[in-house]
Amino acid sequence: MGSLLLVLVLVTCFVGLSAWQVDRAQHKNDAVDAADVEEIEPFNEVMEAQAPMPGILADQRVSLSGHWLPDNQVVVPGRVLDGDKGYWVVTMFAPDGARLGAPAGADADDKTIAIPVLRGFTTDEQTAMESRAAQGPVEMKAQIGPVEGPKPGNSLPEGQVRTVSTSQLINLFPDLLTYSGFLIPESASGEAASIATDGLEYVPPTTTREEGGFDLQSAGYAIEWLIFAVMALYMWWQLLRDDFVRRRLGSDSDTQDPASPVEYVVVKSAGRSSIDPEVMSGLTGLPAHRHGAKKPRSRRGRSADGADSTNATPTEGN
Template sequence: MWKTALQPRWIAGLVFAIVVSGVFVLLSQWQFGRSTQPEVPVSPTTEEVKDLTGLLQPGEFFRGSVADQMVTATGSYDAAKQVIIPGRLKSGKTGYWVVSAFAVDGAPALKGAAVSPKTWIPVARGWVADPAEAEDPPSGTIRLTGRLLPSEAPVPGTAPAPGQASAVSVAELINVWNVSSYPAFVSATTEISGTSDVGAAAAVGGLEPLNIGAQPPPAKVNWLNLFYSVEWIVFAGFALFVWWRLVKDDYQRSLEEHEDSGHAGPEPTQPNEIQQKVQP
């Protein structure tokens, strides 16, 4: 069969089948990519800066509709209420997030026996490579602008070192700082004191801005496109199967022709010729 397959016409047929299969595979990849694309792009409204106190209330459930929203608030930091979060990546390097407690002016105070007079929110001010580079937050009244993010879950089974926390977890930080807090945190983009920028972008030390963008919505699987991607793979295999089947049929046909030519006997003798041979 290999002799048949190596004939020029079947080699050309194999090249054609491979090209067709390659096109089908590319179509399959395209359909598979479309099957996992997010149906809804990132909402541009998250980039509109809104007032924190009018968007989210302390003590209420954090709504997914306000996640990634750019917010602004006026308040002040407490240098005694600052932690660093280890194991944070930036530009391929592992370092620390610097997270400070920010007292929000105009925020409603929670009610209860263990609440604090002011309502606070954790602010991830920036990233440092070395804990020694985590300087105190700016003092005085600060106009904060940043991205509102949901509270992280604390890392179980860990005992953070003094001055550290396992995650930007509101549940963990309120026990460290003994404050009432919003159910979220802010990734700072700008911190303005008067007319001066005192944020990470203007810091002279090792503090670097986080630059956290809005997260795209989770991708939804489009089952129809996924089915098409599998279908194109089947077509690619079928193209090669058709070539193999044609080669096999040609090979079987050549075997039959060879057998017919090998078993063919001498031509029958005509009756007149037989009579002439038997006469004396």
């Protein structure tokens, strides 16, 4: 009963863990929904320069103001818009009131804090290389995109890079401090808006987060926990069955007296292919013929007192 109680506790835990995994599978994007990335937040309240960007900020909409740094610009080839292959034009943008998230050294005060901004797309390489942002104040609403991993671009012309990687941009523009992310504008206003201008097409923001749905990985874990529960019950049943069989055969080692010698019976002699029926009969208490021996034949024609009726002579009267 004690082992049964323990198994029931384990089964309850396993079933509870399975239910928890099912709940996770159905609500895998609760944290994303709770973040409410559709709500526009002030840029300087959610982003800090020289600091890692939490993944929860991907696709977050922000508002900011500042000005362009037209000379600090890169062109990214191999991009696609509406099925056309072309180039991104990415220009550094200095936000007003930018904050540093980590110490950047004694010379940080001499550097400008800026973030890469996707100004537009074009299929013409010359247009991309010659396009420049205007000087002046800009107000912008944009979506935060996660930076891409760096890729070697030694074969590219000067001013072109393969990815929007802040680690590469810092090497290209050593006088700047930047962020672990870039901006995809939704709209811009001001005398120097410069979004989708000067021969560039507008690039709409895209969603980088996973869509909602049923998480197959969590569902698989839920099934595994149920299998563990069934295995626990099966193992308990097997132990109970084995214990019952031992007790029935009288070979339960737990009831043996340690002071009493243990007797061993050899039921099969060396060199023989079968067990002696007489030995098995002594062990089980069943007749020897039940273990393979020949069944003894009964004698016919014997009287109740044991006399052979065939030798009896009829008595005749005198």
